[in-house]
Amino acid sequence: MLLYSNISLSVEAPEFLLNCFVRSPIWQRWLSLPLSILFLLAMGANATLLITIWLEASLHEPLYYLLSLLSLLDIVLCLTVIPKVLAIFWFDLRPISHSACFLQMFIMNCFLGMESCTFLVMAYDRYVAICKPLRYPSIITDRFVAKAVVFILARNTILTAPVPILSARLHYCGKNMIENCICANLPVSKLSCDNITLNKIYHLIVAWTLLGSDLVLIFLSYTFILRAVLRLKAKGAAAKALSTCGSHFILILFFSTILLVLIFTHMAKQKVPPEIPVLLNVLHHVIPAAFNPIVYGVRTKEIKQGIWKLLRSGG
Template sequence: MTSPSNYSSAPASKFLLICFPNYQSWQHWLALPFSLLFLLAMGANTTLLITIRLEASLHEPMYYLLSLLSLLDMALCLTVIPKVLAIFWFDLRSISFSACFLQMFIMNSFLPMESCTFMVMAYDRYVAICHPLRYPSIISDQFVAKASAFIIARNALLLSPVPILSARLRYCGKNVIENCICANLSVSRLSCDNITVNRIYQSVAGWTLLGSDFILIFISYIFILRAVFKLKTEGAAVKALSTCGSHFILILFFSTILLVVVLTNVARKRVPMDILILLNILHHLIPPALNPIVYGFQTKELKQGFQKLLHRGF
């Protein structure tokens, strides 16, 4: 494999993505498992969306929110993984400035969109369990439309300065990104300008949005658990918890993967760069692949919808 230093003569209008700079000789072995995970993610989410679209009984706010989550997963996956696979399979490392900053914008805005969607889904479960009689009037199709618009607008507007600030920097010759993706700090470190503003804005905006979402999710589940433990009917508590079990699993998985990525970046001097890069890629692969599967196995209505879809196919 060619060493990173040999790429410094590439055109100034492009960046070069160098995945796993210390282990380039074996990175092609990751192409097959990553390709299979990518196909699983796209296939599972597509199946979920088709099932919800065709099955009339699934035309409810909870499943519309799940559809939004699937669309966000697919967008993140399609933004990152095809380029990673192109590097692994065909050694296509170059990426234009505009494509790099577009990828940066999607990654920085869509990830908080997912956490915001989880927050709205937690509110949906809170209303369903704590105020079941008022659920149809509160969680309506109109509520889902307004919540979706809020999710997209909030994160797109507040995080659009991240790629804009990076694009305004002066890049004085260095164009080799030691990463598989156009992460903000991986790109801005190549600049000959001061990147303090970039670093501070990304940290403050990102943690404010993600932190507020997780606080509201936590509060929602406190109220849900309080309401569940007050239920006197036999089996009612188990039934109530089962309705939000799949949602809780998805939140736990999303937050665990995110926490691992954050902690490894904080301890980047003690953690090899290649592990950080691998974790960042897996964060864009594993949740999209597992989210629809978890919901499919945990939700009776979705199981029935999948079965009907299979019968239609055959």
């Protein structure tokens, strides 16, 4: 009997099970409705923004191309995470194959990094617009955006690809229950019978190299912007200059605040319920996606006009 038990434990399970608040059914009931609303809002708002920018010729400018990229990234991230979470809530569809799990892991890591890098490029755009306004048309061009997009894709794909590869090479035996709603790197790797030190080290290095460096450079950009704004003497010039950065700054707050709270709750695991980091992990993939296009739509006159034109033509 002991021999049979040892053999069964060494056999790799064909799939993982996502333990998404299964032990707390009340969380599932309360979360399913707002999560569904946020998901529909994210899909609808980002699709509307993309269509508006595509159809409105006046929005065919570098800043709006970057905003389109941000909307595409948000849509992919939402579709990668939220439908599976809702399927667990509604139909208890917890199983996920190894290949699907590692693919989800790659998309989450890669596209979150791309989103962070897009914010960095947008911060540089605002820096040039305010600190070097006369040179803006010659610096921020369509060619600049094309090069920026290639850089964003290449940097994040190359640096994040090893994360799921390192997890996929591990031998998974015995336990197959992921204590999360998503296939996050460390919760999945911890199910392995192998040593995961390399996974932990690489995950930490990549997270701080990509997201950490982006946040530092964004902070420096806004430091230079604020310094330039404070030097403006003309009446109302400072307020006008800051208003051009307002939408972008709010988007960064959506993205970075949830991310920082998630990091701190992970660091204080013993002091917070285990459901909280899992919930924040899910919300980080839908809240920014739902509100990013709304913020730009409300605060940017050109986008508002484009949306009204789109609605009138549709009606």
